[in-house]
Amino acid sequence: MKDRYDIVVIGSGLGGLTSANRLARAGHSVLLVEQHSQIGGLATYFRRKSHIFDVALHGFPVGMRKSLRKYWGREFSDRVIQVKSIRFDNPQYTLESTFDTADFSAKLTEHFKIPQETVKAFFDALAAMNYYDQNTETTGELFNRFFPGRTDVWRFLMEPITYANGSTLNEPAISYGIVFGNFMSEGVYTFLGGTDCMLKMMEQELLKNGVDMEKSCRADKVLVEGGKVTGVVLNGKEVGCKSVVFNGSMPRLVHEVVGDECFQQDFLDGLSKVRLSTSSCQVYMGIKPGEKLPFIGDLLFTSTYPTFDSDALCARTITSRTYSVYYPEIRPGTTGYSIVASMNARYEDWAGLSREQYKAAKAAMVEDTLNAVSRYVPNIRAICDYTEAATPLTFSRYTGHLNGATFGTKFEGLKYSMEMSKQVAGLFHTGSVGIIMSGWLGAANYGVIVANDVDRYLVRNN
Numbered sequence: 519m520k521d522r523y524d525i526v527v528i529g530s531g532l533g534g535l536t537s538a539n540r541l542a543r544a545g546h547s548v549l550l551v552e553q554h555s556q557i558g559g560l561a562t563y564f565r566r567k568s569h570i571f572d573v574a575l576h577g578f579p580v581g582m583r584k585s586l587r588k589y590w591g592r593e594f595s596d597r598v599i600q601v602k603s604i605r606f607d608n609p610q611y612t613l614e615s616t617f618d619t620a621d622f623s624a625k626l627t628e629h630f631k632i633p634q635e636t637v638k639a640f641f642d643a644l645a646a647m648n649y650y651d652q653n654t655e656t657t658g659e660l661f662n663r664f665f666p667g668r669t670d671v672w673r674f675l676m677e678p679i680t681y682a683n684g685s686t687l688n689e690p691a692i693s694y695g696i697v698f699g700n701f702m703s704e705g706v707y708t709f710l711g712g713t714d715c716m717l718k719m720m721e722q723e724l725l726k727n728g729v730d731m732e733k734s735c736r737a738d739k740v741l742v743e744g745g746k747v748t749g750v751v752l753n754g755k756e757v758g759c760k761s762v763v764f765n766g767s768m769p770r771l772v773h774e775v776v777g778d779e780c781f782q783q784d785f786l787d788g789l790s791k792v793r794l795s796t797s798s799c800q801v802y803m804g805i806k807p808g809e810k811l812p813f814i815g816d817l818l819f820t821s822t823y824p825t826f827d828s829d830a831l832c833a834r835t836i837t838s839r840t841y842s843v844y845y846p847e848i849r850p851g852t853t854g855y856s857i858v859a860s861m862n863a864r865y866e867d868w869a870g871l872s873r874e875q876y877k878a879a880k881a882a883m884v885e886d887t888l889n890a891v892s893r894y895v896p897n898i899r900a901i902c903d904y905t906e907a908a909t910p911l912t913f914s915r916y917t918g919h920l921n922g923a924t925f926g927t928k929f930e931g932l933k934y935s936m937e938m939s940k941q942v943a944g945l946f947h948t949g950s951v952g953i954i955m956s957g958w959l960g961a962a963n964y965g966v967i968v969a970n971d972v973d974r975y976l977v978r979n980n
């Protein structure tokens with residue numbers, strides 16, 4: 519680590535990584551620091567026994583292929599492959615989809631018996647939506663306009679998106695339109711080789727482009743003088759820089775890492791009203807070497823709850839789980855199978871528990887999940903040799919995100935993230951924020967947008 523850089527990027531989530539790579543490619547000197555011993559942020563993996571578990575590689579929109587090609591290279595985009603079998607099983611319907619416009623339209627007309635004109639009008643309305651329109655319609659109102667009383671259709675349209683970004687029927691319809699449009703264009707995609715392969719490739723690319731990287735290195739403070747960023751304090755050591763890109767929790771950046779005194783009161787007042795997104799729980803199940811899983815689909819959205827209900831989706835009494843099933847083909851040359859069950863969750867449901875209660879609640883979640891999986895894999899207990907569980911506290915501990923927020927803040931946070939440099943010159947924020955700039959694609963793309971802003975700032979100020 520040198521004493522001075524043009525830019526210090528704090529946090530190696532997909533936003534921070536992509537920002538750092540873009541800025542280094544543009545010729546700036548860049549230091550990337552990550553508090554954890556591994557890069558990737560929420561886009562991470564871990565190894566236990568013979569297993570590798572992907573934490574956040576369940577699916578992303580096809581747009582990721584273009585972003586990886588443009589901002590990382592062709593060897594990355596060539597690894598983007600389609601998730602082919604997406605299944606749904608709940609009290610309202612059981613069906614399989616490739617999750618693209620053609621198949622979704624066919625399901626709506628053939629399975630749900632919605633007239634073709636209504637389906638077309640719905641897709642046209644989504645396509646006509648513009649982020650800059652002052653439209654106040656909520657997603658719930660939009661659904662009611664096209665499919666009144668059809669809660670089965672609402673669930674079909676909404677449940678995967680809620681899993682994908684934690685949004686509810688009360689969010690603006692525009693945010694639904696953009697995310698749905700992203701996913702629906704050509705289906706759902708994944709990264710061949712898994713998260714470990716992608717992160718290893720990214721690390722090599724960053725080093726090749728001259729980025730200095732420090733892991734297990736926490737940024738405690740951003741130094742500001744005369745309203746301008748002048749440096750950072752990393753594990754107690756001062757490093758000078760002209761600009762900072764912060765990839766962690768936005769409220770923590772403002773209140774802890776920079777300090778309220780550097781911000782105007784109306785900005786602080788507005789930020790205090792920004793809602794965090796909900797968090798997640800996961801149960802990881804490793805299959806014994808030599809045993810095989812039957813093919814039960816790649817992504818399986820299951821629920822025993824009667825209708826779509828975003829509160830029920832987050833409740834500690836779990837009724838809805840999405841299974842990501844990893845067959846050996848995801849990591850060519852390997853033979854392992856694993857299942858990751860993901861659930862939306864609320865931090866407060868887990869944070870108040872005593873140590874013993876927390877341990878017991880985690881163990882119960884694993885047991886309940888094994889019971890739930892046995893509906894699809896009857897011998898799961900016989901063939902599974904490793905289980906582990908993550909809760910909102912786990913996500914909070916590994917990333918420092920307030921309340922373990924899976925997708926940063928709700929959409930109103932974007933304004934404050936984008937205005938950061940108007941408050942403190944040279945200070946930028948990137949990463950999951952708002953519904954649109956979330957997930958792998960949103961975070962990576964936002965990393966690029968912010969890198970371009972930083973580049974402009976540095977050119978102007980040199």
Ligand SMILES: Cc1cc2nc3c(=O)[nH]c(=O)nc-3n(C[C@H](O)[C@H](O)[C@H](O)COP(=O)(O)OP(=O)(O)OC[C@H]3O[C@@H](n4cnc5c(N)ncnc54)[C@H](O)[C@@H]3O)c2cc1C
Nearest residue numbers: 529531532533553559560574576577737766949950957958
């Ligand atoms: C269980 C789960 C499943 C998901 N599944 C999917 C999916 O299938 N598809 C999809 O598209 N998205 C998924 N997501 C969401 C997606 O992973 C995130 O939106 C995205 O990875 C977030 O990227 P980010 O740039 O916001 O950074 P984050 O991943 O939030 O990383 C921020 C980084 O900053 C570091 N940091 C924070 N403060 C400091 C500091 N002071 N000093 C140094 N480092 C610091 C943290 O340690 C962390 O590494 C999932 C998320 C979760 C939790």
